[in-house]
Amino acid sequence: MSVLFPDTHPKMEALQIQLWRQASPTRKMNMLAQLNKSAQMLATMGLRAQYPQASEAEIRRRLAGLLLGEETARKVYGEISHAK
Structure with a gap:
């Protein structure tokens, strides 16, 4: 069996x-939902750090770009608004 986690003892x-x-x-499914929620939260925190002056709407739109791809996000939500 291959190693998934090199910092974890093989028995564990x-x-x-x-x-x-x-x-x-x-x-x-619950574990997967929690992983998705955690990934979304980390991505949102990263966007807030990268764009500290961005409004919540802009952060949500940027997150959509990450999750859906920028082309799809633009079609669905429009361009990124920099308004505060």
Whole structure:
């Protein structure tokens, strides 16, 4: 078996994989939803750091560009508004 986490003891990694495999579909979906929420939160924090003067609407629009791709975000939400 290949190593997923080089900083994790192989026995602990095997146990983690076993627990993932045994998790119910609902539990797996909940874990995935939490991972998505965390990734979105980190992306939003990064955008706020990169654009400290941006309004909440601008941050949401920039996040849409990251999540959907800029072309799709522009079609759906329009251009980025820099208004405060």
